[in-house]
Amino acid sequence: MEIGFGAGEHLLAQAQRHPTIGFIGCEPYLNGVAALLSAMENADLGNIRIFPDDARLLLPALAPASIGRLFILFPDPWPKAKHHNRRLVNPATLRAFARILRPGGELRVASDHDGYVRWILDYATRDGGFLWLAQRPADWRQRPADSPATRYQEKAMGRGQSCATLRFERRHMIAL
Ligand SMILES: C[S@@+](CC[C@H](N)C(=O)[O-])C[C@H]1O[C@@H](n2cnc3c(N)ncnc32)[C@H](O)[C@@H]1O
Incomplete structure (x- = not known):
């Protein structure tokens, strides 16, 4: 699963590399969704499902431990302190990510914003889920070579x- 796939290049490459695995991509930016759909058609690729909206609406509908790897690559950093509550990676979403990832599964987050990198590390390692x-x-x-x-x-x-690029392993099941 990839959240915020932008124009979808990474998701497309992963899906091409792993044709027997099903992928979910979430992206509310419609030009990005259109770009990915067009690339999927050109590549004759049928193993991606697209949720063209805010990923947080989809997370509760996914079964526990149903996702093997979750990619969040260069999420908007919202650098100002007054906007930190808009960050996609936060304690509430991390609990949701921990719920849908299978134990041993991977959460991979990349960023070029030092403050957000520290924030993600702090919250992801705080409750022991990752x-x-x-x-x-x-x-x-x-x-990572595969990204x-x-x-x-x-x-x-x-x-x-x-x-x-921060790679976390989903550690164990927690009651949510
Ligand atoms: C900075 S861009 C990065 C795009 C792409 N991952 C890349 O690295 O080129 C962040 C993307 O996340 C998407 N996004 C932001 N909030 C989101 C959310 N709640 N659910 C899904 N996608 C989201 C935005 O629409 C945008 O395309």
């Missing part, structure tokens, strides 16, 4: 900005 998988700086500084660069990542790198 284990941060990094063992050395390269584990968050380098983009092609997204449009936002290309832009950030073009500005000379460093990006972090």
Whole structure:
């Protein structure tokens, strides 16, 4: 599952790489949805389902432990403190992500905003539901080999900005 897939390049690449796996993409930006639909048609790809709206509306409808990997790549950082409550990754959504991810499944979040990276690390590791998988700086500084660069990542790198990719393992079931 990918939340906020933008124009869908990453989701398309993952779905092409894993043709026997079903993917869900959430994106309210309709031009992005149209771009992905067109790319899916050109690639004759049938293993992606699109939810063209706010992912938070879909999360309660998904069965517990039904998702193997959840990608959130370059979510809007909402840098001002007064807008932090708009951040897509927050304690409430992290509980929802923990519910839908199977134990041992992966939550992968990338960002070029240091403050948001620290925020995500802080909240994701706070209640014990997720284990941060990094063992050395390269584990968050380098983009994972199985994740092609997204449009936002290309832009950030073009500005000379460093990006972090945080990979978490869903640890255990919690009562929600
Ligand atoms: C900064 S863009 C990154 C797009 C893409 N992931 C990339 O890296 O190029 C953030 C995207 O998240 C989408 N988004 C924001 N809030 C969302 C939500 N609640 N549910 C689903 N998508 C959301 C926006 O529409 C936007 O396309």
